[in-house]
Amino acid sequence: MFFTYLRRELRRRRKAALVVASGLALGIALVIVVNSVSSGMNRAQDKVLESLYGLGTDMTVTKAAAPPGEGETTRRPRFEFDAQDNDDTAEQARDLVMVQGFETLASSTVAQVGKQDGVGDAVGGLSVRVMKVNGQFRRGEAAPAQPPQGGPGGGGGGGGEVQGGGAAFDVDSYTAYGTDVTEQDLGPLTSSKITSGRTFKATETNAKVVVLDSAYAKEKSLGVGKTLTISKIPYQVIGIATADSGDAAANVYLPLTQAQSLAGAKDKVTTVYVRAKDSQRIDAVKQTIQKNISGTTVTTSADLADTVSGSLSTASDLASGVGKWLSILVLVAAFLVAGLLTSSAVSRRVREFGTLKALGWKSGRVTRQVAGEALVNGLFGGALGIALGLAGAWLITTFSPTLTAQLGGGGGGAGGGRMFGAGPAGQGGPGSASRALDIALTAPVSLTTIGLAVALAVAGGLVAGGFGGWRASRLRPADALRRVE
Incomplete structure (x- = not known):
C-alpha cells in the first residue's frame, strides 16, 4: 500500500517533484565540482612540490647560511690564469665548483636524522x-715608430705604442646535484624519469659517471656515451633524465662522493631529504628533529606549499574559500526550498490527508508517507546532481585549463625554492630567482565525493520530509470535512 500510494502521488505531482529534485541537484552538483576542483588543486600543487624535491619526500633538513658579519664580504667567484708567454693562441679554461644555497652539514647528520622517532628514511x-x-688572451703589437715632425731637433716623434690585444672569454654556469647512489628513493632525481640510458648503480659511489637533464643535454648536444668534463675530469654520460613536470632540479646529477670532491666539501651535504613513517605525523617528526638536532632548519612540504603563488594559488583560494562557502549556501538554500515546497504541497493536500485520517490512517503513517515522497525526490535529485557534477568535472579535466605556479626563492625556515636542494635548471641557483611552472588543472572525482553527494541527497530528502511530515501530522479529519463542498 505504501509504495503503491507513493508511486501514484509522485506521478500525479511530477512538476512539483521535479522542481524539488532540480534544486537539490544543483546544490549537490556544485558541491561535487568544488570538491573535485579542490582535489585537482592539491594534485597540481603536489606536482609542483615534487618537481622541486622529488617523489616521496615529506621534509628536508638544512642549515641556513649565516649572514656576513661586520667587515665580512660574501664569497665571490675568483678565477686565476697562468701567463702564456710563448703561445698567444693557447686557450685558457677554468672550472669553479661551489656549494650553493646553504651552509653544509656533516654527512653524519643524515644518520642522526634517520634515527629520530617517526623518520622512515633519510x-x-x-x-x-x-x-x-x-677563452684566450691576445698579445698586443707595437705600432711602427713615426718620424719626428719639424725636421732636426723637432719634437713630436712617436713610436712604439702597443695596439690590439685583449681577451675573449665565455662563461657557462650550470647546476649539479650530488646524489647518494645507494639510496635513490629520495631526492630531486626522483622527480625525473630516465628516458635514455640508465640511472646510477649502487656500486658507483665514486664512479666518474653523470646523468644529465634532457633539456641541458639537448642544449649542449650531449648524449649517452659522451663525455662531460668538470674541472678537467672527464665524466661519462650514462643516462638522460626528463623532468615529470616543469624544470629539472639540476642540470647534472653525479655520485655524492664525486660532488663532494669537486666542491672541496668532503663528508658534507647541503640537504637531508626525509620520509616520515606516518604521513599524518609529519609535524610531530619536524618538531622532534628540530629539538634533537640543533642548528638545523626543517621544512615540510606544507611549509613550501605556502610559498606557491600565481594563478594556481589564486584558484586554490577561490576553490577552498569562496567555492566551498558558495556551495554550502546553495545547498542550504536548496534544502530550505525543498522543505518549503514540500510543506506547501502538504497544505494543498489537506482534504486528502484529512480524509485518510478519517478512514483510519494514523498520524505516523501520514508522516511516513510524506517523508517517503520527499526522500524519493531527494534521491532523484541526488542522482541528477551526481550526473551534473560528473559532467562538470569531466569538462574541466577535458579542457584542462593551465595554471601557473610561481615559486619564490625565499630562504630561512619558511621554505621556498631553495629549501629543497638544487635550484632550477638555467637559473642562478637557490634563492636567486623565482621559478614558474605551468600545470594543467584536472578535476578528479573520488568515491568519497560520490558518497558525500549521496549523503546530501538523503539529508535533503529528510529535511524536506521533516517539514512536510510535521505539517501533515498536525492535520485533523475535521479540516478535510470543512473543505467538502
Whole structure:
C-alpha cells in the first residue's frame, strides 16, 4: 500500500517533484565540482612540490647560511690564469665548483636524522654550481715608430705604442646535484624519469659517471656515451633524465662522493631529504628533529606549499574559500526550498490527508508517507546532481585549463625554492630567482565525493520530509470535512 500510494502521488505531482529534485541537484552538483576542483588543486600543487624535491619526500633538513658579519664580504667567484708567454693562441679554461644555497652539514647528520622517532628514511645530497670560464688572451703589437715632425731637433716623434690585444672569454654556469647512489628513493632525481640510458648503480659511489637533464643535454648536444668534463675530469654520460613536470632540479646529477670532491666539501651535504613513517605525523617528526638536532632548519612540504603563488594559488583560494562557502549556501538554500515546497504541497493536500485520517490512517503513517515522497525526490535529485557534477568535472579535466605556479626563492625556515636542494635548471641557483611552472588543472572525482553527494541527497530528502511530515501530522479529519463542498 505504501509504495503503491507513493508511486501514484509522485506521478500525479511530477512538476512539483521535479522542481524539488532540480534544486537539490544543483546544490549537490556544485558541491561535487568544488570538491573535485579542490582535489585537482592539491594534485597540481603536489606536482609542483615534487618537481622541486622529488617523489616521496615529506621534509628536508638544512642549515641556513649565516649572514656576513661586520667587515665580512660574501664569497665571490675568483678565477686565476697562468701567463702564456710563448703561445698567444693557447686557450685558457677554468672550472669553479661551489656549494650553493646553504651552509653544509656533516654527512653524519643524515644518520642522526634517520634515527629520530617517526623518520622512515633519510638521504643526504649536495647541491653545487659549476662555473666554467674558457677563452684566450691576445698579445698586443707595437705600432711602427713615426718620424719626428719639424725636421732636426723637432719634437713630436712617436713610436712604439702597443695596439690590439685583449681577451675573449665565455662563461657557462650550470647546476649539479650530488646524489647518494645507494639510496635513490629520495631526492630531486626522483622527480625525473630516465628516458635514455640508465640511472646510477649502487656500486658507483665514486664512479666518474653523470646523468644529465634532457633539456641541458639537448642544449649542449650531449648524449649517452659522451663525455662531460668538470674541472678537467672527464665524466661519462650514462643516462638522460626528463623532468615529470616543469624544470629539472639540476642540470647534472653525479655520485655524492664525486660532488663532494669537486666542491672541496668532503663528508658534507647541503640537504637531508626525509620520509616520515606516518604521513599524518609529519609535524610531530619536524618538531622532534628540530629539538634533537640543533642548528638545523626543517621544512615540510606544507611549509613550501605556502610559498606557491600565481594563478594556481589564486584558484586554490577561490576553490577552498569562496567555492566551498558558495556551495554550502546553495545547498542550504536548496534544502530550505525543498522543505518549503514540500510543506506547501502538504497544505494543498489537506482534504486528502484529512480524509485518510478519517478512514483510519494514523498520524505516523501520514508522516511516513510524506517523508517517503520527499526522500524519493531527494534521491532523484541526488542522482541528477551526481550526473551534473560528473559532467562538470569531466569538462574541466577535458579542457584542462593551465595554471601557473610561481615559486619564490625565499630562504630561512619558511621554505621556498631553495629549501629543497638544487635550484632550477638555467637559473642562478637557490634563492636567486623565482621559478614558474605551468600545470594543467584536472578535476578528479573520488568515491568519497560520490558518497558525500549521496549523503546530501538523503539529508535533503529528510529535511524536506521533516517539514512536510510535521505539517501533515498536525492535520485533523475535521479540516478535510470543512473543505467538502
